[in-house]
Amino acid sequence: MRGVLKYTAVAGVLLAFPAWTNAADIEKGKARFATLCATCHGASGAGDGPVAAAMPADQKPADLAKGEMKFAVDQVKFAELLKKGGAAVGLSPMMPPQAGLSEADVGDLYAFVQSLHGK
Numbered sequence: 151m152r153g154v155l156k157y158t159a160v161a162g163v164l165l166a167f168p169a170w171t172n173a174a175d176i177e178k179g180k181a182r183f184a185t186l187c188a189t190c191h192g193a194s195g196a197g198d199g200p201v202a203a204a205m206p207a208d209q210k211p212a213d214l215a216k217g218e219m220k221f222a223v224d225q226v227k228f229a230e231l232l233k234k235g236g237a238a239v240g241l242s243p244m245m246p247p248q249a250g251l252s253e254a255d256v257g258d259l260y261a262f263v264q265s266l267h268g269k
């Protein structure tokens with residue numbers, strides 16, 4: 151009986167705090183963003199990375215801090231965009247696929263991008 155109570159208590163805590171079991175890390179996301187995304191998006195996501203300057207005006211990365219996503223409106227869509235790239239989801243082909251990212255990487259990147267517009 152004691153064992154069951156203990157188990158129930160632990161399960162209850164895990165259910166109450168799902169973030170504990172799968173916490174996205176904004177700082178890790180920021181570091182990943184700096185290496186994988188900032189060349190185009192700029193370190194703060196404003197769309198002012200050095201590579202963006204050479205892109206056609208209608209295909210440049212938007213300011214992510216505005217939080218106006220055309221496609222990546224939630225984490226599922228965000229993951230799809232990162233894995234398949236812009237062209238596959240009807241966005242600019244300048245947004246490259248990053249097929250090798252783990253779920254944890256995607257979660258951290260999503261948390262960082264959300265934090266840019268205060269979420």
Ligand code: HEC
Pocket residue numbers: 183186187188189190191201205209210211212214218219220221222223228231232236240241242243244245246248259263
């Ligand atoms: C080679 C340049 C380049 C790199 C590298 C790049 N992006 Fe992009 N990204 C773009 C461009 C260009 C767009 C604009 C696409 C459009 O609006 O059609 C874009 C759009 C986006 C959007 C907005 C999508 C929407 O729904 O409006 C997000 C979010 C995004 N990128 C995240 C990332 C993340 C995270 C990384 C790094 C893992 C990354 N990008 C790497 C060029 C790049």
